[in-house]
Amino acid sequence: MKVLIINGSPRGRFSVTLQSCLYLEQTFPEHEFEFLNAGSGIHVFERDMSGATEAVASCDLLIFAYPVYDFLVPSQLHRFIELLKVSGADFTGVFASQLSTSLHFYDMTAQRFIEDNCNDMGMRVVKGLSAGTEDLLTEQGRSELEAFFRYAVFCVENEISEPSRSPAPAAQREYECCLEPSKKPEDYDTVIVGDLREEDESLRAMVKDFAAAFPYKTRFVNIADFQFKGGCLGCLNCRYDGRCVYDDGFDAFLADIYRADAIVYAFTPRDHSMGARFKMFDDRGFFTALRDRARGKPTAYIINGGYEAEENLIAVLEARAEMSQSFLAGFASNTAQLQSVAKKLAYALEHRYAPPQDFRGIAGQKLLRDWLWPVRGISRADNEYFKAHGLYDFPQRKWLYSLRLSVLGLLMRNEKLRAKIEPRLNHRRLAPYRKLLKQKRGGETL
Structure with a gap:
């Protein structure tokens, strides 16, 4: 064969x-x-x-x-x-x-x-x-x-293969500007990062309409104009001092994007992803990957095409937001969605709304934590970031909590003690919550 x-x-x-x-x-x-x-x-x-x-x-x-x-x-x-x-x-x-x-x-x-x-x-x-x-x-x-x-x-x-569950490649849609631009306040720095080629007229129109719908001034960065010397080499030289071996200015280019308060990405789906150039952009950011400079910044996506069936692409974009603990304002591919996403993004900025991570973010963070810990001596920049942000949250460090439960476990082995302790456990579990609610209600007994 x-x-x-x-x-x-x-x-x-x-x-x-x-x-x-x-x-x-x-x-x-x-x-x-x-x-x-x-x-x-x-x-x-x-x-x-x-x-x-x-x-x-x-x-x-x-x-x-x-x-x-x-x-x-x-x-x-x-x-x-x-x-x-x-x-x-x-x-x-x-x-x-x-x-x-x-x-x-x-x-x-x-x-x-x-x-x-x-x-x-x-x-x-x-x-x-x-x-x-x-x-x-x-x-x-x-x-x-x-x-x-x-x-x-x-x-x-034996001529055996997996049944296809792949969606048809996302079809591009024709979009024309329909919202009037106006002068906006500059209270927040919101950047729109796009991969706009000369032929991407519909995506360009969507970016303009989003800017018109968003209540604050935006700026646009086109990665199609950046002269990449190449994709990430996987050389891991950045682990020593957090610097990429390329000298094409990408570090400054990325820093200009991440100084924003909110980030909006605009792309046309290609090959079930954001396209090869956006992938190069993402990969080249590896030199700061564990020191996530987008952490906590609300984000949104402007998508020129029928993305709804692209479940894997959606899963990736949602997981990225969870890993960054960033509020995901949503995906927009028509005028109504552009207006809705713009309102949600503005709300997140105004109220500093950042919901807690779900399983995708927490599990991913712990996996990276466990990888970094044994190599922290060589990955100095990442190690300093994890220490500064309290990301070395190993369960072994909750030794007092573990000790208490170990003692309880020993007591529960005795059937007579267990019969006395078990009826009280529900009340014991709820005690701190009841105390909190009582304080919240100004002393009212629950």
Whole structure:
């Protein structure tokens, strides 16, 4: 069987994910493996995709191998997929799977992104493997990797694939300005960050109408005009001092955006995401990822297209807001939604409304906390940020609370004591809440 590995890591041959693929090549010598370094060689593929399209169309099994970057795949792999889709080549019936490595931080949204785009190209999707970054170094990890490949081969040989659950690519909508602009007060700094190309007339009109509907002055930043030298390299040099190795001015560009009180993003859905350029923008922000400069800032999205069926994209955008503990004013794709979202965003600014995080934000934060703690000596900037913001909230530090419950647990082992204690527990649990409510009511007995 001919197996094509698309190495989506920008680290190329130094990719940790690639090592799992090399392990498969050595473990299963009866299969022919071919490798394409799409991540590190994206600039080459932007000039000529002919060799890549031929390799994809002729393989028996295609495996996308990549590290998870910021909820999705690296921007370089995103761009490669975009080039595949516009190449005009026919990939109908090609069996496609994936192998991702990560901390398991939103690995499911990255995997769904690959599945959706493979379905767009008519490929037959085989369920992929989401591995931990260091799983290959463990016996269990190697066993799971081998089992995944055997399963993928079984699916190809038996013509078995996953049913498509992917939405049709979001259709763009025609939009024309219909709201009158007016002079606005400058009480708050609200920035609209967009990926506006010359042909994006509808999105440009939506941005203008949002600015007209919003009660305060806004400013616009177009990432399409920024001269990126490239996407995130995954080099991790930023962990030492919080600085990116690129010298293209992106740090100052990002700082200008994050000085705002509120951030609105404007985009046209492309390939089940905000597009490859926005993905590059997101990935390049990794040098401040754990020191979230958008934390607590209300946010909103202006979307030129039918985003409603893009459940994975919506999941990513909602999760980002939860991770930043930012009030999400909503998504707008028509005039009524633009006006509604503008009112909600203004309310959040005026009242400093920032609801607490739900499971998505809390679980994600704890996962990053547990990753950072053992490497805090080398990730100095992130470590200082976590300490300053009280994010090292390990349960072991609640030792007094734990001690009390341990003592209670010992007492409850005695049936006679348990019979006396249990009837009082409900009242004991509610005691601090009743005290609070009594104080709130000015001393009235509940």
